[in-house]
Amino acid sequence: MALLQISEPGLSTLPHQHRLAVGIDLGTTNSLVATVRNGISVVLNNGNGGAILPSVVRYLADGSVVVGEAAQAMQNEDAANTIVSVKRFMGRGLKEVGEISRLPYRFVGAPSPSVAPGNSQGGMVQLRTVAGVKSPVEVSAEILKVLRNTAETALGGELVGAVITVPAYFDDAQRQATKDAARLAGLNVLRLLNEPTAAAIAYGLDNAAEGVYAVYDLGGGTFDISILRLSRGVFEVLAANGDSALGGDDFDQRIHCWLLEKNRLSALGPQDTRLLLTHARAAKEQLTEHAETRITAALSNGEVIDNVLTRSEFHAMSQNLVEHTLQPLRRALRDAKLGVADIKGVVMVGGATRMPQVQHAVEEFFGQTPLTNLDPDKVVALGAAIQANLLAGNRSGGDWLLLDVIPLSLGIETMGGLAEKIIPRNSTIPTARAQEFTTYKDGQTAMSIHVVQGERELVSDCRSLAKFELRGIPPMVAGAARIRVTFQVDADGLLNVSAREMSSGIEAAITVKPSYGLSDAEITRMLQDSTQHAQDDMQARARREQQTEAQQLLEAVQHALEQDGDLLDQAERAQIEAYMGALRDTLQLTDHLAIKRAITALNDVTVSFAQARMDKSVAHVLAGKNIADLEIK
Amino acid sequence: MAITLTENAARHVANFIAKRGKGVGLRIGVRTSGCSGMAYKLEFADEVAGDDVRFASHGVTVLVDPKSLPYIDGMELDYTREGLNEGFKFSNPNVKNQCGCGESFGV
Numbered sequence: 192m193a194l195l196q197i198s199e200p201g202l203s204t205l206p207h208q209h210r211l212a213v214g215i216d217l218g219t220t221n222s223l224v225a226t227v228r229n230g231i232s233v234v235l236n237n238g239n240g241g242a243i244l245p246s247v248v249r250y251l252a253d254g255s256v257v258v259g260e261a262a263q264a265m266q267n268e269d270a271a272n273t274i275v276s277v278k279r280f281m282g283r284g285l286k287e288v289g290e291i292s293r294l295p296y297r298f299v300g301a302p303s304p305s306v307a308p309g310n311s312q313g314g315m316v317q318l319r320t321v322a323g324v325k326s327p328v329e330v331s332a333e334i335l336k337v338l339r340n341t342a343e344t345a346l347g348g349e350l351v352g353a354v355i356t357v358p359a360y361f362d363d364a365q366r367q368a369t370k371d372a373a374r375l376a377g378l379n380v381l382r383l384l385n386e387p388t389a390a391a392i393a394y395g396l397d398n399a400a401e402g403v404y405a406v407y408d409l410g411g412g413t414f415d416i417s418i419l420r421l422s423r424g425v426f427e428v429l430a431a432n433g434d435s436a437l438g439g440d441d442f443d444q445r446i447h448c449w450l451l452e453k454n455r456l457s458a459l460g461p462q463d464t465r466l467l468l469t470h471a472r473a474a475k476e477q478l479t480e481h482a483e484t485r486i487t488a489a490l491s492n493g494e495v496i497d498n499v500l501t502r503s504e505f506h507a508m509s510q511n512l513v514e515h516t517l518q519p520l521r522r523a524l525r526d527a528k529l530g531v532a533d534i535k536g537v538v539m540v541g542g543a544t545r546m547p548q549v550q551h552a553v554e555e556f557f558g559q560t561p562l563t564n565l566d567p568d569k570v571v572a573l574g575a576a577i578q579a580n581l582l583a584g585n586r587s588g589g590d591w592l593l594l595d596v597i598p599l600s601l602g603i604e605t606m607g608g609l610a611e612k613i614i615p616r617n618s619t620i621p622t623a624r625a626q627e628f629t630t631y632k633d634g635q636t637a638m639s640i641h642v643v644q645g646e647r648e649l650v651s652d653c654r655s656l657a658k659f660e661l662r663g664i665p666p667m668v669a670g671a672a673r674i675r676v677t678f679q680v681d682a683d684g685l686l687n688v689s690a691r692e693m694s695s696g697i698e699a700a701i702t703v704k705p706s707y708g709l710s711d712a713e714i715t716r717m718l719q720d721s722t723q724h725a726q727d728d729m730q731a732r733a734r735r736e737q738q739t740e741a742q743q744l745l746e747a748v749q750h751a752l753e754q755d756g757d758l759l760d761q762a763e764r765a766q767i768e769a770y771m772g773a774l775r776d777t778l779q780l781t782d783h784l785a786i787k788r789a790i791t792a793l794n795d796v797t798v799s800f801a802q803a804r805m806d807k808s809v810a811h812v813l814a815g816k817n818i819a820d821l822e823i824k
Numbered sequence: 825m826a827i828t829l830t831e832n833a834a835r836h837v838a839n840f841i842a843k844r845g846k847g848v849g850l851r852i853g854v855r856t857s858g859c860s861g862m863a864y865k866l867e868f869a870d871e872v873a874g875d876d877v878r879f880a881s882h883g884v885t886v887l888v889d890p891k892s893l894p895y896i897d898g899m900e901l902d903y904t905r906e907g908l909n910e911g912f913k914f915s916n917p918n919v920k921n922q923c924g925c926g927e928s929f930g931v
Contacts, residue, residue: 194912194913195911195914196912197840197867197912198865198868230868231840344908344909347906347909611856612856646891722889725890729895
């Protein structure tokens, strides 16, 4: 059977309707996908066991696409077809990209916006690759497709949607481009969320006291500082600043330069440069935990370098980089017209914030310890997942006032006088739920919708709220019509029930106020009844289900006898009628299994009759037609 | 009769509740819905309702509302991993028929 996850109280999903939703951090350097599982936000690993997907896409001549580490490995060998940091081109025109001559890509003039009005790709730069001209939207979509696959494999189902994070400074064109990329990747975007807001949510600041928070995001190649104000659970970006050309890579570069100086090296080939940068990066990471680290590497000319780098040396050489981040910080505070004392909390995002000198500088600047206990590489994706989980409707009841719940389940009457619950008791409002029903008889053109409230299985034991009819259903065989019944309860507790026949679009609706006239004592009594009668209800439900099925079968057989009775001889007909009589007799019994046995018996004796009818109708259809006619169809 | 957890399932539940930061146990129930009639309900419990039936299994409290109990009495819950997906698996002796994936069932 399927594997189930634990839900928040009152929020179990219906079978096959798990609202799988993910948060995606679509980063300049790396991308991640996370989800809320068993109430906890977790980053999802891909098949290789890693969670972080380098945001690198490589196009091959045969049109195939490689994304992630495999593409990153070919970054230098096949630079023109390996797109790195595509996020910088999202929604940007040729002029806005600026540094075109320094980039290894073959840029193409954008198609005229008039060709596709309203299309965000109009005016955006395009890249010529061996697989054809690609827009940044298409490149981003390749990254998103991989993340979507990772998520769907790990969660075992299709996603209802995703929250994708974007930098706070992204404008409408960049946001629209991100949405288009998601659509291209087959993702339903529940919302675009600002990266700093996502980080704040991951730390649970949305449940914290109202106030102003700073988010310090030092990534691989970019630095962003955002000042957020939280009021009534909503984050507002007061100011955003940063440096799009400052990140953890610059710290690697400093160590690289130091190595060159120390060993009096000059003009290294690209292979050695990469080798030293890799070692520089490893040394930087080592110095987060250790006071010193040893760097040894063999260059391509046989020369071996062997140096010891201490933390204080590293701090000294990178001091001005750290100070560089404080400038945008001051500017952001000035823009927000706030002082350091106004900041209630500081969130650290991005792998580079692991460096002790960065944490120390931020702590000194704000005069308080920044929040660092979540993995800074994952914090944005984790927050996005929490938001996605809320938006997908899996929200926890904790942040709602107790008043805002439905005291008793709301549902409709189905065949046999059974109550089918559509909105379960204790659902928070406002809420909307829909369920599809179908017709019970051939050619049925109207359906009576009986809205009931209560916890019992039988309508007669529940409270009737309203009745209305949906008329004008096109005549179809029983079970073919699809009637979608939607229950909507607004914030004021008003229930609106609408029914819509999906093929013709005909609709009927009614508004009722469900809690009207029910006192607390009545609600308590109805709840008590439902538990006291649990066993009775279970029997009653099973019996009603069998009765309904029996009646349906009896009608169908009766109808068949009237139409095609001539296919049977006297004895056969008598036998079927005897079994029908036996089934009718069981309808009054309380034992649902007896009814079930009689149903099975009647089904068995009518098998050959059904076969004969089938043959007859096939013969009827084929009569008077030649083979050629049939083949055309 | 009772509802039981395997040791592995109990360890996971205890872990989830600890990480969630609140909760008195696990609530298991059924409701009417789905293609085969009934569907399982698996939730964190923040409070014990007055009429809940309580079971303890490897240190985890399992709460079942009396209305659901007849449908799931004798059930065992396990935690398993299938490929990249992981989650809880139900072995319910009351099930007579179920849909393809077993998420909804009939008694």
